[in-house]
Amino acid sequence: MNFELKPLSLVEAASEKCDALLVLVSDAHKPAKDGFSALVARALKDGDAHSKAGKILALYKTPLSQATRVVIAGVGDGSAKQVRAGVAAALASVKSDKLKSLVVAFASPASEPALRAAVSAVADGSYSYTTTKSKPEARVLQTVLLATGNAAELKAVFERAVAVVAGVELAKEWANRPANHATPTLLGKAAQALAKHGKISCEVLGPKEVAKLGMGSFMAVAQGSDEPLRFIVLKYSGAAKSVAPTVLVGKGITFDSGGISIKPAAEMDEMKFDMCGAASVLGTFRTLAELKPAINVIGLIPSCENLLNGRAVKPGDVVTSMSGQTIEILNTDAEGRLVLCDALTYAERFKPRAVVDIATLTGACVVALGSVRSGMFSANVALAEALSTAGDVAQDLCWQMPLDDEYAEGLKTSFADVANVAGRAGGAISAAKFLQRFTDKYPWAHLDIAGSAWKSGAAKGATGRPVGLLVEYLLATANAPSSAK
Ligand code: BES
Ligand code: MN
Ligand code: ZN
Numbered sequence: 001m002n003f004e005l006k007p008l009s010l011v012e013a014a015s016e017k018c019d020a021l022l023v024l025v026s027d028a029h030k031p032a033k034d035g036f037s038a039l040v041a042r043a044l045k046d047g048d049a050h051s052k053a054g055k056i057l058a059l060y061k062t063p064l065s066q067a068t069r070v071v072i073a074g075v076g077d078g079s080a081k082q083v084r085a086g087v088a089a090a091l092a093s094v095k096s097d098k099l100k101s102l103v104v105a106f107a108s109p110a111s112e113p114a115l116r117a118a119v120s121a122v123a124d125g126s127y128s129y130t131t132t133k134s135k136p137e138a139r140v141l142q143t144v145l146l147a148t149g150n151a152a153e154l155k156a157v158f159e160r161a162v163a164v165v166a167g168v169e170l171a172k173e174w175a176n177r178p179a180n181h182a183t184p185t186l187l188g189k190a191a192q193a194l195a196k197h198g199k200i201s202c203e204v205l206g207p208k209e210v211a212k213l214g215m216g217s218f219m220a221v222a223q224g225s226d227e228p229l230r231f232i233v234l235k236y237s238g239a240a241k242s243v244a245p246t247v248l249v250g251k252g253i254t255f256d257s258g259g260i261s262i263k264p265a266a267e268m269d270e271m272k273f274d275m276c277g278a279a280s281v282l283g284t285f286r287t288l289a290e291l292k293p294a295i296n297v298i299g300l301i302p303s304c305e306n307l308l309n310g311r312a313v314k315p316g317d318v319v320t321s322m323s324g325q326t327i328e329i330l331n332t333d334a335e336g337r338l339v340l341c342d343a344l345t346y347a348e349r350f351k352p353r354a355v356v357d358i359a360t361l362t363g364a365c366v367v368a369l370g371s372v373r374s375g376m377f378s379a380n381v382a383l384a385e386a387l388s389t390a391g392d393v394a395q396d397l398c399w400q401m402p403l404d405d406e407y408a409e410g411l412k413t414s415f416a417d418v419a420n421v422a423g424r425a426g427g428a429i430s431a432a433k434f435l436q437r438f439t440d441k442y443p444w445a446h447l448d449i450a451g452s453a454w455k456s457g458a459a460k461g462a463t464g465r466p467v468g469l470l471v472e473y474l475l476a477t478a479n480a481p482s483s484a485k
Contacts, residue, residue, distance in 0.1 A: 001126065003119060003144045003165070005158045007151035011036045013105035014065040016145060021067035021103045022090045024118070026078035027051045029107050036064045040072055040107065050074045053082035054089045067103060069094050080113035080395045087121035095125075097140055106148040112157045117395060118146060119161040120168070120468070127169065129176045129461065163290035164394070164471050168464030171276070171283030175454065175462030179255035179272045184230040184303035187252055187275065190282055191232045191301065197289035199238055205231040215302075215342035217321040221335045222304035224259050224312030231343070234281070234299035236288045244353040245296035246477060247442075248470065249343045251336045251359035252278030252303030259308050259332030261315060267456070274336070276453035276462060277358035278303055283467040284474070291471075295478045298350050302339040306332070318416045322346065323438055328416035336361045337434045338420060344438040353477070354383050354443045357435065358466065364427030365448040371455065373399040374466055375448035377432040383443050386480070387473055394468035398447060401429055408433035 011034040014021060023040055029051060031041035039062070043049035049057040053076035062070055073090035076082035087104065104118055122144050130136030148154065174182055174190060188204035195202040210219060210231050222229035232252070235245075253274035257263060263271065281299040288297060313319070317329050319338075322345040327338065336359050347355050365375040374391075376398040378384040384400050391398040407429040410422025418437060422430035432446050447466060454462045 001123070001139060001141055001144060003146065003162045005146045005151050005154065007149060008105065008147035009149055010040070010105055010107050013103055013147035014067065016103050017066045018101040018103045018145070019067070019099045020069040020071065020094045021065055021105060022087065023070065023072045023105050023107055024075045024083065024086060025049065025051045025072060025107045026075050028078065039064050043072055052076055053085040056090050056093050058093050075114070078108070078111060078114050080117040083114045083117040084121045084395070087118050088125055091122065091125035099141055101143045102141060103145045103147055109150040110148040110154065112154065113395070115146065115148065115154050115157055116161045119158070119165060123165040123169065127172065129172070131173065131177055132181055160291060160475070163287045164468050166290055167283035167287030167467045167471060170286040171279040171464040171467050172462040174282060175273055175276045175279040179305070182254050182272070182275065183227050184252065184254055184305070185228065187254065187278060187301065187303050188230040188232050191234055194234065194282065194285050194289065199236055199292060200285060200289055201235045201237070203233045205233070213322055213346065214320070215322045216319045217327055217338045218302050218304070218342040220313040220317065220319040220329060221259070221306055221338050224309050225305035225307040226309065227305050229304035232299070232301035232303060234285050236285060236297040238288070238292055239294045239296050243296050245298045245350050246474060247298040247300060247347045247350055247352040247355040248281045248284060249300045249340060249347060249355060249357040250277035250279070250281035251275065251340055251357070251361065252301040253306050253336060253339065254303060256306045256333070256335065257308060259306050259335060260312055261331045261333040262308065263333060270454070270456060273454045273462060274360050275303065276360050276449060279462065280358050280449070280453070280465070280467050280470060283464060284470045287467065287471045288474070291475070293475055293478050295474060297474060298347070298352070300343045300347060302343045304339065306335040321438070325418060325437065326416040328413045328419045330419050331421045334421045334431070337431055340435055341438045344435065348441045352442045354445070355439065356387070356445045356447065356470070358447045358449060358470070360450045360453055361448045362428045362431045362450055364424070366451040368401070368428055369399055369451055371451045373397040374452045375399065375401050375428050376445060377401050377403055377448070378445035379403050379436070380443040380445065383445050386476060387445055387447070387469065390473035390476060391466070391469045394472040396466050396468035398466070398469060401432070403429070403432060403436060
């Protein structure tokens with residue numbers, strides 16, 4: 001799919017030949033004098049069209065436009081949220097296998113958030129997963145022209161939004177693939193494929209190398225499966241070697257059965273999404289490859305299956321992590337923190353300016369925040385603020401959760417330095433407290449994306465979150481003084 005941005009007035013946009021023209025009308029819209037604008041104004045005046053977000057009026061082959069279909073779509077106050085809702089509704093109304101070319105015209109000049117929202121809503125609304133279908137219904141939409149009078153001043157925002165789409169779609173692709181089509185080995189190959197882009201290199205470690213590193217916690221999870229583990233190290237080098245990198249760590253459990261502490265059967269298929277953290281790291285690197293910012297970023301992905309065979313780790317087993325800390329594995333279903341802790345220790349070698357881990361870590365986070373906001377944890381005020389702001393800008397929201405030491409009480413045990421689970425109460429926070437023990441050496445944040453990374457039910461599928469947030473955060477670090485994390 002190819003996006004283009006042009007400085008066109010509404011009437012100019014209406015004279016572009018295309019399969020559909022979406023006219024985005026906000027509350028503040030003031031019509032121009034030409035015939036097409038008059039048509040829109042008349043429809044609004046008569047109440048057939050409305051600027052309220054999500055209201056649409058569809059026309060077919062009006063002589064006033066070269067577009068086959070015209071949809072007048074309300075985008076309310078023109079905010080990102082309402083533009084997203086308006087574009088989604090308009091696109092759904094013309095969802096047609098004939099829709100190859102689309103023009104999205106802002107009736108009044110677009111703001112930066114509005115343009116970003118329109119690009120991402122068009123991508124989301126036309127996305128189609130095909131990899132494991134025998135008769136794939138591939139995305140039909142080929143060209144998308146965004147038309148707004150002030151296009152020149154929006155060029156940079158537009159380019160960033162289009163690059164984020166590429167990253168989000170790579171993340172969706174890998175997250176949506178079933179576990180037998182997205183093994184740790186295949187994830188490693190996907191990461192290696194990213195290294196064909198300039199400035200990116202990739203190294204994939206296997207069981208032998210990981211054993212040599214002493215990642216006893218990660219290995220304990222992997223030992224219950226016949227599928228070999230992979231530890232993926234991605235490097236994006238856009239700045240001088242002397243510039244400290246940001247490290248992203250993505251949970252890459254390609255299937256989480258729970259292990260011996262096995263999960264119930266209902267909806268267990270959704271545990272193929274337990275590598276959405278890893279997918280978001282791959283997606284973010286895809287976007288970096290596109291934008292080539294002057295920063296350094298490391299991506300770490302500990303990837304394995306959480307299954308159960310005769311060698312599987314058992315409740316009560318004690319393992320030694322790479323940090324030297326011993327861990328009593330009371331519940332084999334709390335495996336995410338076990339693979340992440342060794343990756344967090346590995347991250348120390350990069351002397352990072354900050355480390356952000358991204359993980360579908362706890363059902364408790366879904367209970368706390370639902371699917372709207374990712375859980376965000378950090379004891380570093382500047383880092384927390386930077387992530388929160390990035391989420392707002394990208395409309396990929398997160399919400400800061402607490403890290404009081406009292407939440408770690410339940411992790412105490414007589415048989416090791418730490419247990420891998422506490423009680424049910426505050427489960428997302430005790431998981432974060434577990435991870436925090438491995439992050440003394442650098443500013444650290446944790447994103448629990450268990451609720452935000454995919455949708456359940458009829459619209460089951462990955463969302464590509466939080467690629468938008470991560471990209472926005474990383475690009476902001478390019479301009480921030482080194483003290484501000
Ligand atoms: N991958 C799951 C978390 C999860 C569960 C994400 C449901 C999305 C939906 C994680 O590995 C897990 O199983 N966590 C346990 C932890 C518990 C045993 C302390 C959980 O949340 O139940
Ligand atoms: Mn689990
Ligand atoms: Zn898991």
